Amino acid sequence: MKSSSASARAPHPAPPHAPQHPPEAAAPNGSAAPHGASLADVAVLMPAYNGQADVERTLASFSESAPVHVLIVDDGSTPPLVAPSLPNLSVEIVRMPQNGGIERALQAGIEALAARGFRYAARIDAGDLTVPQRLAKQRAYLEAHPHVAALGMWAQVVALDGTPLFMLAPPAEPHAIRRIRFLRACFVHPSMMLRIDAVLAVGNYRVAYRSAEDLDLFLRLMERYDCANLPELGLYYELNESGISATKRRRQIASTLRLQLHYFNAANPYDWLGLAKNLLHFVTPYGALRRIKRVVFARDPQPRAGG
Template sequence: MTTPSSLPAGHDALTDVTVLMPAYNAQDDVERTLASFVEHAPVRVLIVDDGSTPPIVAPTLPNLVVEILRMPQNGGIERALQAGIDALAARGCRYAARIDAGDLAAPGRLAKQRAYLEAHPNVAGVGMWTQVVSRDGQPLFMLRPATEPDAIRRLRFLRSQFVHPAMMLRVDAVRAVGNYRIAYRAAEDLDLFLRLMERYDCANLPELGLYYELNEGGISATKRRRQIVSTLRLQMRYFNVTNVCDWLGLAKNLLHLVTPYTALGRVKRALFATHSA
């Protein structure tokens, strides 16, 4: 495994950035995802192996420095991300760039997000627009959330404003608000973003940063009811009665609770396809 001291001299543009990827029994997806990073500087990666059997092996890829943090047993993405953030803080890392095994990074994503955070010190997290693709790589629809902090706050419950694996986060800000938590299972990202937005701004870059693989076996599908219940709990905790979008978002998630996943997927594809046309 390559170590930080063996990086080529002069290539320091991303030395304070680390890609944070939790993984569980996904060796092939891990390798495919990491191979997608194309940057003009070496890319550091921390894989949090959440009790995989067999254990995840660090792939040898050009321009990447890969380290693995092994969890003692499978404890879920919330604990894996919490441990990953703590490990990055201990290493002095400033920025954590999230991605999930199976997703692909657009070229230059890390440099663009880091430059934005460097220029906007009150922004704790910045995402990017995302192309959703099928398991065989076919484009399905684009996710173009709001870019400005005020719009994101207003629309936070009406429509998801961040694609979690497309985010770059300030490690110190994440820890300052309590890190990832297990209190809202399968909605750990929304929980974190809401806490961040109480103290900082969050934003999105209006350009493609990620190819998100729609996996019918992923958390959104297999733990859908738990995710919706956690989201509803968060909506009630942060509900703003003067914001009409909070009311509409509450109605939308109640509808999601009683709508079959396959039917909901078809509706989403149709709506996003129409919006993208």
């Protein structure tokens, strides 16, 4: 889960195993994403802080059969970000007066898209890459499932040089997500497509839970709507561990613990397990966790389910 606006990084090539034009997978309702379906009510929402090259590389990965509108929220970049000129994409930039963090950038982005009449906001972060027809597939699912307010997809986690590390394959069904929502990450935030009216109905992104703004939003959405995942690859998610500070990590864990306590269900054993897991993360030094990750990756280099 990325919890701050993307920082500046050197560009790297697309993951070597990323398919250029993968087969179009069937949606869970049995129908494939409609070929050439309109995306006039969909906008890509990307908060970004510096990293012009990452922004351009990420947007260049979009391949849809219909024109795509992109809203970049420039979170105080120096120099300011410039809208790239790319085929089939119209790119607009909203500039924040100063760097205020991803929570405020996402708030502003949702409000701007609502004012422009868009129904759906498709999240992505600078540095990540998308798969062809992702937007059409997600929109088709949401049109067919009006009670689903947020829809994610699976993600292949890659290193900064594009090397595949592991697969994030969270559960697809809303009931399973509600059951284990605190035991593991049930959504890959940059893979999400959101109903803008539902996001606004529950109060938009908030600053109250810094570095856990996505979990805060999803928990509030699940009180009134369903949230789900398409069980197929939708994103290549760039893991940038060197950019994660210990201060930010502890803030994220503290925010998550506050959310766990607020929504805690004593009758759900997975809530207990999730609380224990997060407390363990809180007291374990970040360096030790990174060493554990390296061992796990070395033993299991193939894509796997993760959370």
